[in-house]
Amino acid sequence: MSADPNDFIAGLPKAELHLHIEGSLEPEMMVALAERNGVRLPYADVDAVRAAYNFTSLQDFLDLYYQGMAVLQTEQDFYDLTLAYLRRVAQDNVRHVEIFFDPQGHTGRGIAFATAFDGIEKALRDGADELDITAGIILCFLRHLSAADAMATLEEALPYRDRIVGVGLDSSEQGHPPAKFQAVFDRVRAEGFHAVAHAGEEGPPAYIWSALDDLKVERIDHGVRALEDPDLMLELARRRTPLTVCPLSNIRLCVFDDMTAHPLKMMLDRGLMVTVNSDDPAYFGGYMNDNYAAVRQALGLTNEELALIARNSFEASFLDNATKADYIAEVEAYVRAVQA
Numbered sequence: 001m002s003a004d005p006n007d008f009i010a011g012l013p014k015a016e017l018h019l020h021i022e023g024s025l026e027p028e029m030m031v032a033l034a035e036r037n038g039v040r041l042p043y044a045d046v047d048a049v050r051a052a053y054n055f056t057s058l059q060d061f062l063d064l065y066y067q068g069m070a071v072l073q074t075e076q077d078f079y080d081l082t083l084a085y086l087r088r089v090a091q092d093n094v095r096h097v098e099i100f101f102d103p104q105g106h107t108g109r110g111i112a113f114a115t116a117f118d119g120i121e122k123a124l125r126d127g128a129d130e131l132d133i134t135a136g137i138i139l140c141f142l143r144h145l146s147a148a149d150a151m152a153t154l155e156e157a158l159p160y161r162d163r164i165v166g167v168g169l170d171s172s173e174q175g176h177p178p179a180k181f182q183a184v185f186d187r188v189r190a191e192g193f194h195a196v197a198h199a200g201e202e203g204p205p206a207y208i209w210s211a212l213d214d215l216k217v218e219r220i221d222h223g224v225r226a227l228e229d230p231d232l233m234l235e236l237a238r239r240r241t242p243l244t245v246c247p248l249s250n251i252r253l254c255v256f257d258d259m260t261a262h263p264l265k266m267m268l269d270r271g272l273m274v275t276v277n278s279d280d281p282a283y284f285g286g287y288m289n290d291n292y293a294a295v296r297q298a299l300g301l302t303n304e305e306l307a308l309i310a311r312n313s314f315e316a317s318f319l320d321n322a323t324k325a326d327y328i329a330e331v332e333a334y335v336r337a338v339q340a
């Protein structure tokens with residue numbers, strides 16, 4: 001047993017399945033890109049950017065998140081952003097990532113879909129070579145916009161279909177139930193994409209039911225409000241629906257008062273397929289291992305529980321079965337080596 005309990009987390013192979021690439025924009029890079037592109041920011045310096053990150057709700061965060069995106073202008077910007085993220089999480093022994101991007105956050109301000117997509121994808125390819133990390137891209141629709149806008153975005157993405165693993169739903173949850181996008185997700189699945197959706201982050205358990213039954217998603221992003229509905233808990237356990245939980249995000253967005261009040265351990269104890277992820281690490285104060293360490297410490301998770309979460313992360317991924325098995329074998333070998 002290692003002296004520092006976080007040493008176990010540091011070496012544990014893991015996958016990140018809930019990461020908005022635009023949410024990995026660190027204040028230093030935001031300021032540098034603003035300068036490079038001649039974009040005016042409402043902040044004097046990097047410290048002022050960080051000081052503004054005091055959120056009271058999801059919407060409060062999203063307002064700054066969309067504002068921050070404005071510095072991303074060229075393919076090189078998206079490339080630099082994505083490669084910086086991969087290099088950072090390689091240090092956390094992240095072995096596989098499925099990253100979200102928000103095309104409408106860029107096309108809506110005049111940046112071509114291809115500019116964002118090509119930059120992200122090229123970085124994922126170069127990062128795979130440099131860092132031995134596998135990666136996939138999940139396109140997300142902004143749910144505060146219309147279903148027609150989402151459908152048009154899906155059609156714009158079809159020429160890239162072979163390079164997109166899945167489609168998701170994010171942004172302002174309250175007042176935008178999954179059912180609003182039912183026809184779009186019918187098309188998403190008919191086109192052969194995997195489907196995921198943010199649900200039950202701030203929204204009620206009914207939104208999780210709707211994501212499952214109306215959108216027929218394979219994973220729920222967040223899902224922490226499932227605890228309020230015992231039938232839903234049983235159904236999520238029965239279906240083994242993966243939940244991509246983001247602990248530091250939940251605290252920073254005031255979903256729970258503090259980490260000791262986070263339901264992650266209860267979700268594990270009730271047999272849910274929980275994973276741990278960082279969501280928007282540049283805004284929420286931590287990458288993957290920080291999230292693992294925060295729940296370990298606050299909820300008293302054992303190494304067995306942490307290893308289960310890491311196994312879940314590969315199991316819940318959209319990798320093929322053989323690659324999943326290889327990664328899970330890496331986790332098992334690591335656990336055995338630590339025990340020896």
Ligand code: ADE
Nearest residue numbers: 020170171172198279280
């Ligand atoms: N977009 C970026 N981060 C998000 C979150 N935590 N919830 C919904 N939409 C998001």
Ligand code: ZN
Nearest residue numbers: 170198221279
């Ligand atoms: Zn998210």
